[in-house]
Amino acid sequence: MKAAWEGIVAIATGFATTLKHLFRKPITEEYPEYKRVLPERARAVIILTRDPDGEERCVACYLCSAACPVSCISMQSVEREDGRRYARWFRINFGRCIYCGLCEEACPTSAIQLTPYFETCERDILKLVYEKEDLLVDHGGKDKEYNFYRYAGVVSKVGDKGAHIKEDKPVNIKSNMP
Ligand code: SF4
Numbered sequence: 807m808k809a810a811w812e813g814i815v816a817i818a819t820g821f822a823t824t825l826k827h828l829f830r831k832p833i834t835e836e837y838p839e840y841k842r843v844l845p846e847r848a849r850a851v852i853i854l855t856r857d858p859d860g861e862e863r864c865v866a867c868y869l870c871s872a873a874c875p876v877s878c879i880s881m882q883s884v885e886r887e888d889g890r891r892y893a894r895w896f897r898i899n900f901g902r903c904i905y906c907g908l909c910e911e912a913c914p915t916s917a918i919q920l921t922p923y924f925e926t927c928e929r930d931i932l933k934l935v936y937e938k939e940d941l942l943v944d945h946g947g948k949d950k951e952y953n954f955y956r957y958a959g960v961v962s963k964v965g966d967k968g969a970h971i972k973e974d975k976p977v978n979i980k981s982n983m984p
């Protein structure tokens with residue numbers, strides 16, 4: 807008798823829950839009619855940003871490529887006459903990318919950044935291979951102020967070591983000897 811009563815209570819509780827939800831406002835978001843605004847830190851399509859001077863931030867150091875767990879970043883580095891490096895070509899295969907963000911973490915110049923934009927579905931998988939022209943934008947992305955080249959990277963004929971902005975004087979290793 808006790809078991810039968812417990813069964814009735816369990817069924818009644820289940821139906822009560824169903825009934826309660828029948829009169830609730832649905833919370834389903836009808837994509838693509840409704841598009842939720844994703845937070846800035848959301849990880850989707852990758853861009854290559856520029857510094858505040860409008861120069862390409864990427865110095866083609868290959869760190870993002872080395873950090874990428876699925877090897878979907880490739881490039882070729884070249885050097886300008888003033889010693890500044892850049893990528894002659896830069897390619898990301900979004901057909902392989904898992905949007906982990908490790909490339910962004912590894913980048914010393916804040917060049918490569920993930921954005922919240924995710925609508926890149928393609929029937930032809932080769933269209934997911936993005937070249938530098940597709941990736942390069944004309945702004946600084948999430949980090950608008952950072953300018954790697956104000957501190958390092960260019961061969962300079964002005965001033966001695968330690969004379970540049972926020973640069974420490976070179977250490978005299980002999981002075982550290984006991
Ligand atoms: S987000 Fe991850 S998988 Fe995609 S390119 Fe960057 S490191 Fe590679």
Ligand code: SF4
Nearest residue numbers: 864865867868870913
């Ligand atoms: S995007 Fe960043 S990590 Fe990748 S090659 Fe350019 S500077 Fe190096």
